Amino acid sequence: MAAGTQEKHAEIQQKTDVAVGDSAAYASEEASDMMKLNAKGVDEAGAFADAHGIVVDPETNKRILRKIDFRLMPIMCGLYLLQYLDKVTLSYAAVMGIRTDTGMNNSDYSWAGSIFYLGYLVFSYPHNRLMQILPIAKYMSVMVLIWGAVLCLTALVHDVAGMMATRFFLGAGEGSITAGFVLITSQWYTIAEQPFRTGIWFTFNGMAQIVGGAIAFGVSRGLEQHPIGVASWKFLFIIVGAATFLYGILMWFFLPDSPLSAKWLNDEEKHIVVERIRGNQQGIGSKIFKWYQVREAFTDFRTYLNFLCIVAINIPNGGITVFFTLMITSYGFSSQQSFLLSMPAGCMQLIIGWGFPYLASRTGKRSLMAIICMLLSLFGIGLMTGLARNDPLNARVGQLFAYYLMIACPATALIIILSTVSSNAAGYTKKTTVNAIVLIGYCVGFLIGPQTFRDPPYYYNGKYVIIAMYFIGLSCFIAMYLLNKRENARRDKAWEDAGCPTQPAGQEFMDLTDHENSYFRYAT
Template identity: 45%
Template sequence: MTSTEVNSVQPAVDPEKDATVGADPKIVKHSHDADEALKAVLEAGGQAITIDDETNRRLLRTIDWHMMPLMCVVYMMNYLDKTTLSYASVMGLKEDLHLVGDNYQWLGSLFYFGYLAWEYPTGQLLQRMPLGKYSAVWIILWGAVLSCFAAVHNFSGAVAIRFMLGVSEAAVTPGFALLTSQWWTKREQGSRTNIWFSFNGTAQIVGGLVAYGIAVGSRKHGSLIEPWKVVFLANGLFTIALGVLFFFYIPDNQLNARWLSKEDRIKAVERVRVNQQGIGNKSFKWYQFKEAFTDPITWAFVGYSVFSQIPNGGISNFFSQLIVGFGYTAEQSLLYGTPGGAVQIVALILSGYLGDYYGQRLLFSSGGVIAALVGMILIIALPVDNHVGRLIGYYLFPACATSFVALLSMISTNVAGYTKKTTVAALYLISYCVGNLIGPHTFRPKDAPRYVPAVIVIVVCFGVCLADLALIWWWYRRENRRKARIRAQPGYVKLENQEFLDLTDRENHEFEYAL
């Protein structure tokens, strides 16, 4: 990382937006529009800070080792906890809760009704509340809610638990996206987002093995309570323990990280200056909120999220039953679903590394969608008695996560202005809910066990997703060229310290979009 300097702040240029404030550092310090990063730099004396390459590498290693492991395990449980229903569906849950007709499909959807209801409010609270502590509280609550599923004995009780589980998990993904944008540089964010999201694949492996072990153990030796209840209790209690650890260990930002020295805290802020985003701003800004809705790329993100999650909503709730439809037993479906998790891990880490290395996240992430599309075609096209070939088709499906995660990381990287970022993240995840609400209902009971119409819907959705990715790539290239022309104009002047002034990506002409 090249050396950076802290300079004086230029006079105000737009009082309405208050993008910059007066030259007096005291005014900057107390301005509600100054980013936390700028306040910290001024409080440190406003002296030039130089970060050499060795110091930058040391700080990056420290941040990675203190943040990533816990984020990864929590995100593993985030996926495992909401898909526990799929494992339980072939372990006696349907019979014990007397589910009939489309009851099971509605249980799959109700999680996303809760997520949808709370996503925007929690996005705003993530901006206003201490980020680490707020996220930790919701991790603890979601573990408690999941544990309560073991006490459910009818459909109405399951409805309430699934809805509240969606509410309690709504803060996790947007919170992690904000943490990633806060702690890592643009060049580092893609691979880090892919790493913690890849633990969805780890969850699929761990969840399948645990469920299989519980099912086999209960069949051979019996159990005091139903096997599916054991799965809910084990996952829920472990999540509560993780939430407590997260509360005391993950800081709200660089400035209160107990595992960094006072000097390193300022350096950790300075190293992300290149992002042109700062580390957080507690003030809600209406102009940024409006810009989020008028920016065309926001709606390209929303469209991708809906169409990519219709397949996910169906498969994540029906993969065990789909594998049974390939000709395997219920117990085998628990075990044979696990390799799909390994495919997702490899796809995410590989696309994240190559995308960051070549500066083409969208290009490399689209490969995962193509692989998943091929897999769905195999499921439809291969003969019914070709169990292995159709199972391999299913194993290719989890690779589709690469592009969803790439766009999630681009909210961290390419959306600037803290109010705008939290708004776009909320819209992206609200759309995620809409897609996941629709998905389970494409798997209709009358189409079992092959679910051919559902698989056709998935194929069409992936085609739309590829077109959407191409549009986003073209738009960002065009915008980067437009900004380059503006910077090349003779009268163009770069504002001092504008990296930490909480400007949006559209109003900051120094901001370049990652591809």
């Protein structure tokens, strides 16, 4: 957007006071002026859709939704399974001899877990910025190819320095996936549909634990009985890395960059897809970078609540992801048993990770579902810590159950945070900025997490940190609910005081932020 246009845009914004919900914001003449000035920065859907909308009957809506689900969800779920499997392959390798073969001590191993997220952190904002400019699916496909190759090369590592380097670049490549999927979900699904769909693809973390445990067990047992001269952990990295690389090739051809470029939709269906998301007040994305939206992202208190919440949840997740096999073996199980016993955690994550987001989508009560998940998480860590203090070996069944809760419930709360970013940050530059900030928080949590697990074999200090973090996460969800509920009520009152005017035609596709657009309502 040109500087003069931005100044005029700011002048109109000041007059109409859209951000604070003044009744003048609903004046049709000034809204029309704003639409004309935003013409160059309009969302892609704005140039494609009928400004006045079309009628989509319920049966057609269901048919198109099924078609979207059938085409997108398998690809997204498969990739999310692989990215988590690639991430936790280090944990399986930990009990296959990688620490001895590379000369890693307990501190080195903790840093091998953390440095992955340093790479993730460094590239979080560049990924979001580049996905706004470039075709998002093609960009993600290239990243998948890169990190698949890096994972294969990990089999050649023979010292600590090599392990740190490969883990850094693995995190750098994988950093694009969650960010990209948040943007894709907002492009294709309504606000009501987003929590459950986010839950579907995100919970394939859990499926990765099921698949990963089976692969690790098979590789370990197979090479033990039929040795081929290659360490089992090296063979594991090669298998998983090659599968990832091949998946990146498939993604290039089958994942569309937006609803407007999907070859499996005809022109009529594309209009219906765009019409379905009209009520989101967000469109599908603008290629124009807008600095004022960046500033708004950094001055929005919700950004910092989301950041703090995701850091608090992911400090425990970071430690558990790297140390879960070592935690299970500390209960008296063998390394091969630890592979199998990690698999029910994946089943628990699928059940809880689909159930609570589904309820959030049906009831509209996202914060309530997240609060329940955090309470269950606190119960899990309280149970694990208490049992470990009293009789860690004889109480191992109870500790396993607590571990399964701690894998599933915080991950479900994380799903709700990601779907909230998808729904509540409007304006495409603002959305990508908030997305990057939240994922930086994701990295910070995972970077810190492994450093809290430094007192083997029972890791009591790490468990006390987890309790504190879960309380912080719970407080953030409560604060977010109260903030959004109050703001929605204020906007409703301003709209009623203005005489309940109709939204200007096409304004929902003008790439306005949630602060600019008085017709926007926050998902609570």
